[in-house]
Amino acid sequence: MSKRLKITARILPDGQPFNVYGRDAWALLELQRYGQRGCTPIDNPGPRWSAYVHKLRTRYGLAIETLDESHGGQFAGSHARYVLLTKVEILEGEPAQGMAVAA
Secondary structure (H helix, E strand, C coil): CCCCCCEEEEEEECCCCCCEEHHHHHHHHHHHHHHHHCCCCCCCCCCCCHHHHHHHHHCCCEEEEEEEEEECCCCCEEEEEEEEECCCEEEECCCCCCCCCCC
16 A cells, blocks of 8 residues: 655745645645646646645645636647646655656
């Protein structure tokens, strides 16, 4: 059984530390890693991006912008691109095996 991802972070410049677990922690690391480029469910596959973003906004007070983007192809439509606007510092925590590491 793999260990559940846990990170401790804080909002800069002087926010209190908070813990984020599991896929929510993975999503925060991805958002921080990709910066202003943002993340999409297409480029950063995760089963419930909208839920991760909702939790990061409501539980931790993070400002995350949602941009609507169109895409073509056989299954044309639109998807969201999420951009972390809040400056966040990762204080501690190691990604579980197979999860991206914040740069």
